[in-house]
Amino acid sequence: MVVAACANTDSLAARGDCASDALIVGSGNFPASETVANIYTEVLRVNGFKVDTEFDIGNRETYIPALRRCAISLIPEYTGNLLQYLDTDATATTAPDVNAALTSALGDDLAIATPAPGTDSDAVVVTRATADRWKLTSIADLAPHSKELKFAAPAEFAQRPGGLPGLRKTYGLDISDTAFVATPDGPATVRALVDGRVTAADIVTTSPAIAEHDLVVLTDPEHNFAAQNVVPLFNSAKKSDKAVAVLDAVSAELTTTELISLNTAVSGEAKIDPKAAALAWITAQGLNSPIA
Structure with a gap:
């Protein structure tokens, strides 16, 4: 186990292949992130992408540097927290304002697809x-x-x-x-x-x-917690029109209700494996065949 952990750490610390067409999907160290990462992985594979995974990486302070190095290619993110990580002076809280500010804060080496309507906010x-x-x-x-x-x-x-x-x-x-x-x-x-x-x-x-x-x-009337729409975050070199089209189709179905259902399946009493929950969801949404 120690050897495996060291290997994982080394692979994330090294610079990846930014030019390859292959993708490495990462996830944070919590079930909701791993579930959505599994959804991205499987739908991308259905649509002809070669995909590897690096799940349970850790927190944003760990996986964003790995993403910048192409040690991973993309990861599910949350718009408001990502904005505040990239710009500690950001004041945007509503979804439109957060999305606009985030686009400016990404810089040249990071890129997003379309945010999902579903939110997974701190409270x-x-x-x-x-x-x-x-x-x-x-x-x-x-x-x-x-x-x-x-x-x-x-x-x-x-x-x-x-x-x-x-x-x-x-x-x-x-x-x-x-x-x-x-x-x-x-x-x-x-x-x-x-x-x-x-x-x-x-x-x-x-x-x-x-x-x-x-x-x-407890309600947050002063909007301390910014909007947290789920969004695919890419290393810019790994973003392609086809990958965006595929993940936009996924994001369109990721409503807050669907996110709650997925989290309940994985973290509730049933304790379904994130990959199994992802596969069931993909089938239910009709995403288990190539997107036209």
Whole structure:
């Protein structure tokens, strides 16, 4: 296992072949990303592309440099968080504004296809008991309880503009270092909240745990969290008209409802393998034959 891990790390650190027609589809280190990456992979293969995969790479700070080096060719991304990663001064929050700003922020070595209508956004989430006790409906309602909170999220949330800094600036929700619980992934974040180890958490809006555990998503009236439409992100050298046409057909079907359904299949009680869930979805959407 150690040898395999080292090999994967080495392949991502090395410069890839930007001139080849072959594609390497990557994914982040969470189930929703891997599921969509499997969808991209299989539909591209159906349409005649030679495709390899590098899944479970890690966070944006790891996979964007790999993408720039052509160690991977493309990866599912989320428009708002990608924009804030590329431009820490970005202020766009609505989908049209985010998409316009993102196009300018990509530079010469990165490119996107058409964003999907489906969104998978960050949200501040509490248990029903906490929402009832403190009469919470929005993030603003939670701010007066800052000193009583423990807050769970992946480690990078502590530094990202839409994370703790944004919540502090936009709502006065001031989470101290000692009250912040860094979790390795989304399922661990959910467990921390459901088990009562924290009072609030950053959980994506497509998580099946929200309905499963009757959790409450607090509204974000000041738009701290930017629009997060799913979008294929390419190394510019690996983007082609045919690949864009194929992935645009995929994105057209990736509504928020479909993303929730996929996440429920993979991360809910059924625990379906991401590739199996992707293949079933592709067949259901009629994407299992070449796109005319």
